[in-house]
Amino acid sequence: MSSRELIDPESLPALDAMLAAVPGGLHAIPDIVQRRATSRAVRVRPEVPADARVDKEDRTVPGPEGEPDITVRVYRPKGATGPLPGVYVIHGGGMIMGDVEGEDPTATWLCDALPAVVVSVEYRLAPEHPYPAGPEDCYAGLVWTAAHADELGLDADRLAVYGGSAGGGLAIATALLARDRGGAAIRFLMPLYPMLDDRNETPSSHAVTDVGAWDRSVNVEAWAWYLGGREADGYAAPARAEDLSGLPPTYIDVGTVDLFLDEDVDFAQRLVAAGVPTELHVLPGSYHASEKVAPDAALSRRFWALRLDALRRALA
Template identity: 70%
Template structure:
């Protein structure tokens, strides 16, 4: 039996359709600029209706000292009144792909279902901008969000970090920076199947080789581009952090057919051992980002219900 045989049957159809169109998946496109264009094109072709319950605003804000400005997209409930909880949103893409637009639908949904102000950050990507540029951009955007909380209608005492895949790794890296730099304070973090270990030595990192979504070869390539030939520190690869004490309470979920399964489970255990309140969900049959590829599957609905419930509880 192969890992593909373990995928939830209802979630497998959209993945098979993608691989029929693009055999081998996105990582078979060697040129990173072309790969980004293909990913953006596929995402752009997905019709997402406007949500009248959410108002969006794009802004440009200061980046890290001496570095370029950063784009953010701000989402507010249309009927917002008073200070609302906040979600600082970091998109995925293996540190080499992705942008605000590609995760607009998810950020909109979180804003609507949680009743929170969502600030989604556009960070620089590798290989053009290796570590620490992405995580420093994320930290700068977080600092700006807290500094401008009153203007945003956001309660800085109820602020969560959210990110999937690379965004999950950057959320943890940003939380580590905030802890080590003395702020800003973070109420909660939700790293979703986070990309956090550059060593690629876990059993699941060897198992997931031909599922078609973030397989071993693509992960090795992305880490090489992200690190740019340098050694990883804890802000690049949070599994390398020796001390996890003092991080915010966490919610982590990952699928059983996800390359990141074992590193994420081990990290959640280490958070608990460090005294960090941590909720861990391991979703049988789920591959990397399956809830986005197969949003109508019952498994996907359960995954999203778990996340939304956890955000509501943490930010109440």
């Protein structure tokens, strides 16, 4: 049976419309610069409430030692008083695409709905900047966020790290770096359908080849560009991390028609075995990032409701 036959019927038309707009999908565009430009031109912006009252500011902050400064976008609810919980957001894009602007709808929604101070980080992308540029930039932005909590009006003891897909893998890598380097304290970790394993050996990584959202061929390509010929370690590919103890309480969700299904479920089980409080949701019929491609589907609304509930409980 084709993977496409397993997709939630309500979430399929939006995917087909996206593939009609970009025949073959974004991954059929071989030039990465053109692929990024096309992605920016066609991306949807689903989650922002029409009446969101959010102030936004781009800041330039120190990057990793000896490396360029990085940009973060800071979101704060208008008129908010007192320290708020914080959410540090890492965008997706397979380590090769994506930016703060593309994650703006989600960051705005989180800021408005929780409410919280949100800091979204712009990290360097492969293949121009292979590993370890991405996680090091993300970690530097987290350290800056925690160090400037008072200035930002956030409670450093209530700080979550949030990211989807590549951003989910980078969220876990950032948490591992914070644990191992004694950096910023993280209250909660929310990696959504995270990209974790460069080996591409699981059954789901072999099964998802014809969906058109994020299939095996582009995943293999993205890992090769991201690693740049280096051997992956546990920070590059968190599925390889041997010790998961000491990570913050974690929420993971993933769909059954996502090639990351098996590696994400396995990672969640390893977190539980390591003593990390872990919440896992596997949603039937969901393809990779379907809640963004088909935001009006009931399945998509369930994704967002589960996440918001988990964040509110964790950051209360």
